[in-house]
Structure formats: C-alpha cells, structure tokens
Amino acid sequence: MAPPKGKRKYLGRRKIEMKLIADENARLITFSKRRNGLFKKATELSTLCAAKIAIIIFTQCNRAYSFGNPNVDYVTDLFSNQFPLPNPLSFDRGTNMQQLKERCDRINEELEAKKRKGKEIEEGLESFSSGALMEDLGALDFAALKEMKVKLERLRVQVARRIDGPELGSGEGSSSHFAGVRVSGLEEGNESPIPSDWLKLM
Amino acid sequence: MAPPKGKRKYLGRRKIEMKLIADENARLITFSKRRNGLFKKATELSTLCAAKIAIIIFTQCNRAYSFGNPNVDYVTDLFSNQFPLPNPLSFDRGTNMQQLKERCDRINEELEAKKRKGKEIEEGLESFSSGALMEDLGALDFAALKEMKVKLERLRVQVARRIDGPELGSGEGSSSHFAGVRVSGLEEGNESPIPSDWLKLM
DNA sequence: CACGCTATCTATAACCC
DNA sequence: TGGGTTATAGATAGCGT
Numbered sequence: 001m002a003p004p005k006g007k008r009k010y011l012g013r014r015k016i017e018m019k020l021i022a023d024e025n026a027r028l029i030t031f032s033k034r035r036n037g038l039f040k041k042a043t044e045l046s047t048l049c050a051a052k053i054a055i056i057i058f059t060q061c062n063r064a065y066s067f068g069n070p071n072v073d074y075v076t077d078l079f080s081n082q083f084p085l086p087n088p089l090s091f092d093r094g095t096n097m098q099q100l101k102e103r104c105d106r107i108n109e110e111l112e113a114k115k116r117k118g119k120e121i122e123e124g125l126e127s128f129s130s131g132a133l134m135e136d137l138g139a140l141d142f143a144a145l146k147e148m149k150v151k152l153e154r155l156r157v158q159v160a161r162r163i164d165g166p167e168l169g170s171g172e173g174s175s176s177h178f179a180g181v182r183v184s185g186l187e188e189g190n191e192s193p194i195p196s197d198w199l200k201l202m
Numbered sequence: 203m204a205p206p207k208g209k210r211k212y213l214g215r216r217k218i219e220m221k222l223i224a225d226e227n228a229r230l231i232t233f234s235k236r237r238n239g240l241f242k243k244a245t246e247l248s249t250l251c252a253a254k255i256a257i258i259i260f261t262q263c264n265r266a267y268s269f270g271n272p273n274v275d276y277v278t279d280l281f282s283n284q285f286p287l288p289n290p291l292s293f294d295r296g297t298n299m300q301q302l303k304e305r306c307d308r309i310n311e312e313l314e315a316k317k318r319k320g321k322e323i324e325e326g327l328e329s330f331s332s333g334a335l336m337e338d339l340g341a342l343d344f345a346a347l348k349e350m351k352v353k354l355e356r357l358r359v360q361v362a363r364r365i366d367g368p369e370l371g372s373g374e375g376s377s378s379h380f381a382g383v384r385v386s387g388l389e390e391g392n393e394s395p396i397p398s399d400w401l402k403l404m
Numbered sequence: 405c406a407c408g409c410t411a412t413c414t415a416t417a418a419c420c421c
Numbered sequence: 422t423g424g425g426t427t428a429t430a431g432a433t434a435g436c437g438t
Binding site: 406407408409410411412413414415416417418419420421 | 423424425426427428429430431432433434435436437438
C-alpha cells in the first residue's frame with residue numbers, strides 16, 4: 001500500500017485546467033493521446049450499442065482526422081446518391097455534413113492517387129475551390145475574416161499572375177500527406193493561415 | 203472511513219465485455235451515458251487543443267445525435283439558407299429543421315437497410331490545410347487557375363461583405379456561436395427551436 | 405431517461421526512450 | 422511522433438430515486 005515514498009519515478013496524472021494548452025509541444029502530445037482516446041471511446045460506443053459514428057477533427061493548422069464506423073464511405077456513398085456532386089470544382093450549396101465528408105473523402109482519394117504524381121497542390125486547390133471554404137465562411141469570426149481577406153488578396157494576385165503572366169516553374173515537392181489509414185502528420189505547430197472552419201452536422 | 207463492509211450498497215463499476223450489450227434497456231442507458239461522455243471528451247479535446255470537432259451518431263433505432271464545435275445549427279442554417287448568409291447572426295433558424303430531419307430519416311432508413319459492411323476508416327483531409335495553397339500554385343493548369351480565380355473572386359467578395367458589409371446585428375452578438383474555440387458542449391440548456399450545440403433529430 | 409451514489413475501471417499528464 | 426511507466430483524475434456499471 002504505502003508507495004515507496006522515497007522516490008516516485010513518475011508523478012502520475014495530474015489535474016489540468018480545461019483551457020487551451022499553452023505549451024505547443026504539450027498540446028501536441030495531448031491532442032494525439034486524446035484523439036486516440038476519443039476514437040477509442042467512439043469504437044466502444046458503437047460496439048456496445050450498435051451505433052454508427054463518424055467523427056471529424058480539424059486541428060488548428062487545418063489538419064483533419066476522422067473516424068468512421070462502420071465506415072465513412074458507408075454513410076458517404078449514401079449521400080452521394082442522394083446529393084450527387086457533379087464536379088468537385090462546381091460550387092454546390094446544398095451541402096451538409098455528410099456531403100462535406102464525402103467530399104473530403106473524395107478529395108482524399110484523389111490526393112492519394114495524385115500524390116504519386118506529385119501534384120498535391122492541385123488537389124489542395126480543388127478542395128479549396130470545391131466550396132467547402134466558401135461555405136464555412138460564416139463560421140469565421142471577425143478577426144479571422146480580416147486575416148483571410150488579406151490572404152485571399154494575396155492568393156488572388158498570385159492566381160492572376162499565373163493566368164496572365166508567364167509560366168512559372170512549379171516544383172512542388174514533398175508531400176507529407178496522409179497515408180490513407182491513420183492520419184499521421186504532425187499537429188499544430190503553426191498558426192493556421194486560415195482558421196478554416198466548421199462543417200455542419202445534422 | 204472504513205466502509206461498512208457488511209453490505210456494500212453499490213458494487214461500483216464493473217468491467218464489461220466489449221460487445222453488443224444484449225439487454226436493450228441496459229444498452230440504452232449505456233448509450234446515453236457514453237454518448238455524453240464522448241461529447242464531453244470532444245469538448246475537452248477541442249478546448250485543450252483548439253480543434254474543431256464534429257460527431258455524428260446514428261443509433262440503431264434511427265436516431266441521430268450530433269455534436270459540433272463551434273456550434274452546429276449555425277452552420278446548419280448557413281447551408282440551408284443557401285450560400286451567402288445574409289446575416290449570420292440573425293438568421294432565422296429552425297426553418298430547415300424539418301427538412302433536415304427528413305433527410306436524416308431517409309439516411310437512417312438506408313443505413314438500416316444497408317447496414318453491416320463495416321470496418322473503420324480514417325481519412326486525412328490534410329488537403330484542407332490551405333496554408334500550403336499559398337506556397338505554390340505552380341502546378342496548376344490554366345483551366346484550374348481560371349476557375350479558381352472566379353472562386354476566389356467570389357470568396358473575396360463574401361469575406362469583404364462580412365467585414366465591411368452590413369453590421370451584423372448587435373455587433374458580435376451571439377458571438378458565442380463561433381467565438382473562439384468551442385461552444386459549450388454539455389451544460390448550457392438553451393430552448394431555441396433546436397439545441398444550439400447538440401442537435402438531436404427526431 | 406435524468407440524477408445520485410460508489411467502487412472500480414479506464415484514460416492520461418508528466419516523464420523517459 | 423510512437424511507445425512505455427507510474428500514479429492519479431476522470432468515466433461509468435449497476436443499482437436507487
């Protein structure tokens with residue numbers, strides 16, 4: 001019973017305040033652990049109660065993780081049938097959560113496929129212009145919007161330059177993107193350029 | 203201190219097998235408890251790590267539950283009200299709930315019908331990290347760029363409208379909707395047509 | 405079902421590798 | 422980041438109200 005009081009190699013779990021973890025590194029670790037914990041809980045819940053669960057998580061720097069039981073496509077396919085997405089580049093306003101998820105899935109698949117060709121940027125833009133961002137606009141707060149405004153201004157210039165100006169070597173390069181199964185990329189780290197934001201549930 | 207050993211009024215938590223709970227009643231109770239637990243975990247995770255989380259749960263009995271950080275119905279209406287949300291802070295909510303409910307029901311039906319298939323899947327939509335977009339648009343082809351140009355133009359207008367445009371109601375009013383990193387999860391019982399944070403359909 | 409109560413079981417914060 | 426370890430905070434099964 002009496003723990004060897006002389007030397008506790010570890011302090012054991014300690015209570016923490018429920019607020020944003022300031023330390024970047026600690027936050028990263030906590031995120032990773034808790035994310036796994038959350039997914040585990042979801043797994044258990046679905047097992048114990050035969051429930052279908054889907055979870056999507058967007059980190060600060062817009063990295064996304066998701067969990068799906070039985071499987072994301074499952075719910076996703078259903079939706080694509082009911083609300084077909086004609087073109088990833090066409091703006092579709094009737095979007096809802098599942099649809100967005102589906103879109104994400106699709107984009108991911110494309111990413112997977114194209115990754116080999118080393119053209120992740122294009123995919124990124126695809127998702128960018130697929131409407132998700134535009135639709136989520138409403139979820140951004142004022143500050144975020146302002147920041148975004150600046151970013152867009154810049155992006156717009158770049159795009160315009162690309163269209164009107166001469167061809168620029170692209171380069172592209174490392175694609176630290178996911179593998180398909182469990183997402184791994186690091187977490188947080190930088191403030192996200194665009195606070196991106198929320199999806200919709202129903 | 204010494205608990206009356208003779209008769210423990212309660213047995214305390216006991217380990218349970220990780221499989222479908224046979225007893226329907228017990229299963230229902232467990233579902234309710236664990237669902238709350240899951241949502242709480244999600245709330246904590248989003249708070250601690252500034253993550254946006256969305257969870258959807260379809261129960262066996264055709265019920266859908268969801269959790270969303272920054273707020274669910276806000277985005278819900280955002281979508282339903284068509285893309286450009288006139289006034290994100292004073293939109294009339296509840297309008298589309300019936301529709302959403304129906305949609306949800308339909309999905310549930312099909313889910314039931316097509317149920318089982320399973321396995322979990324994780325998707326990494328890192329493509330959403332628009333940060334990379336800024337880097338190089340080099341790999342884009344003309345068509346994509348042009349299309350994007352249009353999209354950006356639209357987005358830009360939207361952003362501008364949000365910033366300079368009509369003053370949203372009482373300033374930041376219900377900012378709690380997308381204030382910072384989350385919206386209350388558990389506590390907070392609002393009686394708006396639809397619980398703002400937790401949306402329970404049916 | 406929600407809420408309360410307990411004794412447990414489980415998730416994890418802090419640290420090490 | 423991915424794994425372990427320890428000790429503790431937190432979640433919850435089973436039972437009442």
